[in-house]
Amino acid sequence: MKLTFKKINENAVIPSRATKASAGLDIYACLDDPVIIAPGEIKMIPTGLVSQTDCDDVAMLIYPRSGLSSKYGISLANCVGVVDSDYRGEWLIPLINHGKKSFAVENGMRIAQLVLTKIFFPEIEISDSLTETERGTGGFGSTGILSRGDD
Numbered sequence: 001m002k003l004t005f006k007k008i009n010e011n012a013v014i015p016s017r018a019t020k021a022s023a024g025l026d027i028y029a030c031l032d033d034p035v036i037i038a039p040g041e042i043k044m045i046p047t048g049l050v051s052q053t054d055c056d057d058v059a060m061l062i063y064p065r066s067g068l069s070s071k072y073g074i075s076l077a078n079c080v081g082v083v084d085s086d087y088r089g090e091w092l093i094p095l096i097n098h099g100k101k102s103f104a105v106e107n108g109m110r111i112a113q114l115v116l117t118k119i120f121f122p123e124i125e126i127s128d129s130l131t132e133t134e135r136g137t138g139g140f141g142s143t144g145i146l147s148r149g150d151d
Contacts, residue, residue: 002054003116008090011107012048015114024063024113027093031107037097042077045105047091056085059119062093062112073099076112085119 005014015025029035030048037043051060062081068074077094093112097103105111135142 001058001116003051003060004054005049005051007048008050009046009048013108014049024115026065026110027062027091027112027114029093029105029107029109029111031105034107035105037074037095037103037105039073039097039100039102042094042096043105045093045095045111047093049091050088051083051091052088053085053116057119057121058085058116059083060085061115061117062091063115065110065113068111069098072101072103073097074103074111081112 007014009030012030013028015027017025027047029045031046035043035045053060060083062076062083064075074095074097077096081093083091095105095111
């Protein structure tokens with residue numbers, strides 16, 4: 001599989017892995033000036049990039065960077081971003097500040113990470129019944145929080 005990027009801003013940085021075995025490719029901010037994100041605020045951060053894959057059954061998933069989230073409270077406003085294989089617009093990263101202090105995003109800062117995943121396109125079928133399972137209709141919390149039998 002091939003992932004191709006095009007810079008629409010000469011200062012854009014192509015996503016890259018921090019280490020050889022990193023699952024995600026770091027995504028970088030492409031800014032003329034720093035962007036300040038106040039506590040509780042959401043800002044769209046441009047990357048200066050557009051992309052394409054060479055296959056349709058792949059989605060590009062954008063996740064928060066764990067260091068930004070755990071140290072500063074900076075995460076993605078939409079939890080996980082989905083870039084469809086047929087999207088050709090600029091990648092904008094919606095960052096939210098869950099922290100207590102304002103945070104400055106600067107040009108070239110690693111702000112998110114990209115993980116690619118295979119997508120299945122199922123046939124949709126409608127039925128009046130589904131198969132029975134051990135869990136059945138047990139929803140939120142139905143399996144407990146401790147190991148079986150301990151709660």
